[in-house]
Amino acid sequence: KAGVTQTPRYLIKTRGQQVTLSCSPISGHRSVSWYQQTPGQGLQFLFEYFSETQRNKGNFPGRFSGRQFSNSRSEMNVSTLELGDSALYLCASSPNRVQRTGELFFGEGSRLTVL
Amino acid sequence: EDKVVQSPLSLVVHEGDTVTLNCSYEVTNFRSLLWYKQEKKAPTFLFMLTSSGIEKKSGRLSSILDKKELFSILNITATQTGDSAIYLCAVERGAGGTSYGKLTFGQGTILTVHP
Numbered sequence: 001k002a003g004v005t006q007t008p009r010y011l012i013k014t015r016g017q018q019v020t021l022s023c024s025p026i027s028g029h030r031s032v033s034w035y036q037q038t039p040g041q042g043l044q045f046l047f048e049y050f051s052e053t054q055r056n057k058g059n060f061p062g063r064f065s066g067r068q069f070s071n072s073r074s075e076m077n078v079s080t081l082e083l084g085d086s087a088l089y090l091c092a093s094s095p096n097r098v099q100r101t102g103e104l105f106f107g108e109g110s111r112l113t114v115l
Numbered sequence: 116e117d118k119v120v121q122s123p124l125s126l127v128v129h130e131g132d133t134v135t136l137n138c139s140y141e142v143t144n145f146r147s148l149l150w151y152k153q154e155k156k157a158p159t160f161l162f163m164l165t166s167s168g169i170e171k172k173s174g175r176l177s178s179i180l181d182k183k184e185l186f187s188i189l190n191i192t193a194t195q196t197g198d199s200a201i202y203l204c205a206v207e208r209g210a211g212g213t214s215y216g217k218l219t220f221g222q223g224t225i226l227t228v229h230p
Binding site: 003004031032033042043044045047048049050055056058088090092094103104105106107108109 | 157214220
């Protein structure tokens, strides 16, 4: 069974630009979560999608948004990039058993550098 | 707000040593505590501990959960260079809107095992 796939793996942007990251979950997994990982803050929860609906959201500004498609693939978008948005963005999927998070399966991440 | 604190933040040992990693937590409506290993990019799942399963073991790794004192430890015996990684502790809340897809992570412990 293929794992969680994230694209692109690396990207460099400049301040003010926007970026879109993509995530394909494990086949059969319907819940997709996004996390930001930085050396200073560690892993922080961005949002979670299930059946094309955002069910939960972390404490990030509105510049961070996402969506999920009918095939469970998900994208996240960051607009008006700031230097502080440089981070590893991790996507994770889960089968969503009995309305719980439980074990998350993470992708390799997208490393974003903002210059 | 949920909080997870790991200690030590970094640890350097030699092959064959035994290490103990600590994780203390504060969470509303605790449901589970999870340990992950992050070698390069994707965190990989190690253990999940709940009220009904407070001790887990897999090969040289073992973990216990103390729900009364709100902490967990991860033990690694007979360490190998392949154990070098960041070890992440995370907690999950009970079911509900604020829990979907969300794990609260600690800062992680960077373990370096020298030959």
